[in-house]
Amino acid sequence: MKRRPTITDVAARAGVSKSTVSLVLQGSPLVRSETAKTVRAAMREMGYVYNRAAATLRGSSVGLVGLVINDLRNPFFTEFAVSFQMAMAAAGYATVISNADEDAELQEKLVASMIEHGVDAVVISPAYGDPSSVFDPLARAGIPTLQVLRRMDPRTELFPFASFDYAAGSAEATRHLIASGARRIAFVGGLDERSITRERMEGYLAALEEAGLSPLRVEGPTSRAFGRSAVARLKDDHPECDAVFCFNDLVALGLIAGLQRDGVAVGRDIRVVGFDDIEEAALAWPDLSSVACDIAGFARDTAGALRDWLDTGTRPPAERRAPVGLVVRASSGGLGQ
Amino acid sequence: MKRRPTITDVAARAGVSKSTVSLVLQGSPLVRSETAKTVRAAMREMGYVYNRAAATLRGSSVGLVGLVINDLRNPFFTEFAVSFQMAMAAAGYATVISNADEDAELQEKLVASMIEHGVDAVVISPAYGDPSSVFDPLARAGIPTLQVLRRMDPRTELFPFASFDYAAGSAEATRHLIASGARRIAFVGGLDERSITRERMEGYLAALEEAGLSPLRVEGPTSRAFGRSAVARLKDDHPECDAVFCFNDLVALGLIAGLQRDGVAVGRDIRVVGFDDIEEAALAWPDLSSVACDIAGFARDTAGALRDWLDTGTRPPAERRAPVGLVVRASSGGLGQ
DNA sequence: TTTTGTTATTGGAACGATCCAATAACCTGC
DNA sequence: GCAGGTTATTGGATCGTTCCAATAACAAAA
Structure with a gap:
């Protein structure tokens, strides 16, 4: 297998110097358009491919x-x-x-x-x-x-x-749940020591505060599997809960699957809102309300x-x-x- | 901002030649272990990082x-x-x-x-x-x-x-549906002109043939959205259908969401099997039977x-x-x- | 002492692009 | 026909590695 042609090879074929070929490569206006055409033809014929590593060595960006x-x-x-x-x-x-x-x-x-x-x-x-x-x-x-x-x-x-702006999103979601009539709203998923959890809880806590409600918390990972398993935790720890705001959509979708398994009507018996608005949220059943991040x-x-x-x-x-x-x-x- | 140190700089610092530094870099047994230690120390002190582009130029692989x-x-x-x-x-x-x-x-x-x-x-x-x-x-x-x-x-x-081995998987899935009592089994999703669709249908058709059943077909894309919309097509074109084998899990999950919206009990009124066994299959509700690809x-x-x-x-x-x-x-x- | 080996180390020529300074080619106008 | 200017082209040094061939250092054998 012979090695790839270089600008020197192209130059030889086109009857110009390698400097000219280099100029053509960067589209310089200095070379006569006819010369450029010849060079480009030679490149095509020889199957020339640019060697970025060599250029990088001379200081150009790697891309x-x-x-x-x-x-x-x-x-x-x-x-x-x-x-x-x-x-x-x-x-x-x-x-x-x-x-x-x-x-x-x-x-x-x-x-x-x-x-x-x-x-x-x-x-x-x-x-x-x-x-x-x-x-x-x-x-x-x-x-x-x-x-x-x-x-x-x-x-x-x-x-x-x-x-x-997670805090603003969680505040909006929580206010929506309150406005729909929910009073015992749990925040499910997310590990408390992580800053993103704090950000997503911040607006939730603020909105509850505004409405004079107190928080319910089920801490945990941020996976679908956890969401599904959180149903049992929720029933045990907060049986009075009438709405859940989830750390993210994965948790929410897992939770909904678990609720459905137990015969709970999501959207009526209990309200659920997720976070992220992944593609699946709009396509699941029931459709998942979610804080959309574009x-x-x-x-x-x-x-x-x-x-x-x-x-x-x-x-x-x-x-x-x-x-x-x-x-x-x-x-x-x-x-x- | 000063430029990154090179092997020459390291060599100067360690009091050896750049060739020696290069040998150390590739862990050659030729250099005295004490020398190597000195060189490595110099590298550490100067914050040397290997420049792959230069090495590539000399023919070594880019990694x-x-x-x-x-x-x-x-x-x-x-x-x-x-x-x-x-x-x-x-x-x-x-x-x-x-x-x-x-x-x-x-x-x-x-x-x-x-x-x-x-x-x-x-x-x-x-x-x-x-x-x-x-x-x-x-x-x-x-x-x-x-x-x-x-x-x-x-x-x-x-x-x-x-x-x-898609054909083997679809045959197994179809036989399973037949064994469970299904007789009017539809194949939903996938575009017929694509070879992967043909492969996944091959085993389905073979298994139906074995059992003397005839195929039902709803052609379409391979997305969750199509799966959801396919419910209506299925009801119109094949109302007698009692089982669905889907092109993939996305179609199956979309289809299940659509069936649930219509109040159909999946797993009892109609059986559904997907393909791929993505993580979500085990976590959805009801759990989705699927042909697992590891x-x-x-x-x-x-x-x-x-x-x-x-x-x-x-x-x-x-x-x-x-x-x-x-x-x-x-x-x-x-x-x- | 010289020879013969080993073992460590090193100079310097590649690799394929870029780019500066130098040169060549070609216009103008006088 | 030649100075002056513009436009095109080119040699060659350079980037940071690798690797070959050459050399140095030193020990053991002759």
Whole structure:
């Protein structure tokens, strides 16, 4: 198997110097259009492919960005990753996507590998754990790094943070439940020591406070399996409960499955609201009311901010909060079933 | 911002030549262990990071593989992508993941970009469309390429293909429905002109034939939304239907949501079986019977085969079929509800 | 002492692009 | 026909590694 042709080979074939070929490659207006045509023809004939590694060595950007996600199997993050990747691809960047699987040690390895590959930037939704082992190397290497959806490193001046306005969303959802007549509203799912749980509970607590109601809490992971198992916990600990605001849609969907198994009519006997508005929420039965986060839009905005940072050097603001909005469906009794 | 230290800088600091540093980098037994220690200390102190681009230029592998998926938002493919990426990461490879979004033109661009980046290999679940625009460049560049889950290019000697034994799975599922008493079994979802639909229908048709039953068909896309809408089509076209075998779990879950909305008791009034056994199948209500594909295992095997190909040069067999197995749950009436 | 081996270390030429400074080619106008 | 200016083209150094061939250091054998 013979080696790939280089610009020197192309140059020989086209009867010009390699410098000219290089100029053609970057679309310089300096070369005569006729010459350029000849060169391009030679490239096509020889099946020339650009060697980015060589260019990188001379200082041009690799056109590669890293994306590290704490849990890529969660559809919320999947949607973010896919939309982000596509937005970057449209701008000519390839994306190395990695699942850190909530494992700080693995995450450290993944980021180190990305730095070796010379990625132009890193976007990370970090796993829980000591942030310095992953952020310090990025800072040393001078790689623009964005924290999204979860802030682990407090140095947001250095590593700008972007997420959704969870507190506003949970307040809106809780007010909606209260307005629909619910009085004993539980917050199900999420681990209390995590900041995202605190953010999502913040608005819930504030809205209850406003209405003079007291909170009910079932703490736990954020998975569908937990949601399903939480039904029993709810019945035991808070049998009087008439509405549930879930940490996320996965918990809500699991919970609904569990309630249905027990013959409880969701939307009538008990109202349920989720968070994230994943695609499935609108398609489940009953339709799941949920706080919608426009993840695809958020991902595009993130990609846009990152490209600005790379192209013009303008670092994004230290903190950005994307708005969210409640979508009322049958599970909260919002529609006539 | 000063530039990153190179092996020459490290060499100066450690008082050796850059060649020695290079040897240390690849763990050569030629360097005295004491010297190696000094060099490693210097690296640590200076925050040296390996520059893969430079090494690549000299011919070493990039340690980067490309993964192109026709529809990355589908949880089936997501699970494959995530498991594959993690298996490759464990072997020291980074993975560029791309969603072709069933767009052949986009796919062509993505693959071209991967070739430019010099990926060591490509794993692709191709979008529908002319395969040559994406496979020919890969062949020219001599990049080991694996087709998974969908065969678009017939040259499987060149681009080995791996998937699941769909025909066996659909036969098993259909026999199970017949054994449970179903007689009017519909096959819902999937577009007839696609080979994967033909494979998944093959076993269904064979099992019906065996039992002297005739097929019922509702053709369509493979999404949750279609599944939900298919309920009406089913009622109109095949009101006598007593069981449904769905193209995949998404269709099945959508269908179940639609049936529940209409007050039909799934598992009693009508039996439903899905395909893929995505995580949600076990957690939905009622639990969804499904033909289980061990995607994570399949992804690991694929990663293993690819690493063999890269490390030892042994090309995988032209076609590999991973076994599948039916998991019986409540939706097909398999459990006492 | 010289020879012969080992074992460690090193200079320097690649790899394939970029880009600066230098040169060539071609217009103008006088 | 030539100065001056513009437009096109080109040699060659450079980026940070790898790896070969050459050399150095030192011990054991002759």
